[in-house]
Amino acid sequence: MRVVSDRASLRDASLPGDVAVVMTMGALHEGHATLIRQARAEARSVLLTIFVNPLQFGPNEDFDRYPRTMEADLEVARAEGVDLVFAPTREVMYPQGEPAVRVDPGPLGNVLEGASRPGFFHGVLTVVNKLFQLTRPDRAYFGEKDYQQLTLIRAMARDFDLPIEVRGVPTVREADGLALSSRNRYLAPAEREAALVLHRALAATAAAGSVEAGLAEFAAVPEVKLDYLVLTDPMLGPAPAHGPARALTAAWVGGTRLIDNLGAEL
Ligand code: PAF
Numbered sequence: 001m002r003v004v005s006d007r008a009s010l011r012d013a014s015l016p017g018d019v020a021v022v023m024t025m026g027a028l029h030e031g032h033a034t035l036i037r038q039a040r041a042e043a044r045s046v047l048l049t050i051f052v053n054p055l056q057f058g059p060n061e062d063f064d065r066y067p068r069t070m071e072a073d074l075e076v077a078r079a080e081g082v083d084l085v086f087a088p089t090r091e092v093m094y095p096q097g098e099p100a101v102r103v104d105p106g107p108l109g110n111v112l113e114g115a116s117r118p119g120f121f122h123g124v125l126t127v128v129n130k131l132f133q134l135t136r137p138d139r140a141y142f143g144e145k146d147y148q149q150l151t152l153i154r155a156m157a158r159d160f161d162l163p164i165e166v167r168g169v170p171t172v173r174e175a176d177g178l179a180l181s182s183r184n185r186y187l188a189p190a191e192r193e194a195a196l197v198l199h200r201a202l203a204a205t206a207a208a209g210s211v212e213a214g215l216a217e218f219a220a221v222p223e224v225k226l227d228y229l230v231l232t233d234p235m236l237g238p239a240p241a242h243g244p245a246r247a248l249t250a251a252w253v254g255g256t257r258l259i260d261n262l263g264a265e266l
Helices: 005-012 031-042 070-079 119-134 144-159 182-185 187-208 211-218
Strands: 002-004 019-024 045-050 084-085 139-141 164-170 224-232 246-251 255-266
Touching: 002 246, 005 119, 019 031, 019 119, 031 045, 031 139, 031 164, 031 224, 031 246, 045 070, 045 119, 070 144, 119 144, 119 211, 139 144, 144 255, 182 255, 187 211, 187 224, 187 246, 211 224, 211 255
Parallel strands: 002 084, 019 045, 019 139, 045 084, 139 164
Antiparallel strands: 224 246, 246 255
């Protein structure tokens, strides 16, 4: 496995064709390992990017305290058979400073996560677009855990005619339902217990076909502050009367903001 951090070395590394990319901000866990495993099973070459993208953090968000665990991340990458890791610095990614031109996510970028985190999806799509240009993959793997992000990356690939197949990979959960997230490591034991309400509320919403049941779950755990709980169609439009749907939620557990989602059949 090679590890490069500058553009010239990335260009020189030229991987044999049918390249899959897995983009991360590091702090790798089993969810990331699952993305890498799927990429490894389906592509000739697997490229992993590790970059904590400042553009997608708001002024009062956790950019500074976001976990940086490079050595452990490289161990995971090695164990999962990654061929090449691209781990650029901020200066390599943004040599002119923060870019003035950013990808506009459109109306879907202003709801749910975009409403609570203004500019978040501009930052995500801008860095994903840049990493697509720099790594030139055939396929890219993203977790369904960040469902709105996955939906918007698919839309960007379609609307910008990017010759990249975007694949979604199901969320990996702990046995008790908690979705794996790099931010789970912020949770104290009691907070981790309280955080289980997110999955309970999604399951209740999916089973009942309405958010009322899910809201009742949140009401029973008042220390968790609900941001949103919605039921939509799979493209994040209005929920259908019948057919496939998606339940999505975000909530604060102490100082940690968590998101999760679940497929439903109405
Ligand atoms: O999902 C993430 O870890 C990030 O949003 C991504 C896609 C790597 C862009 O920084």
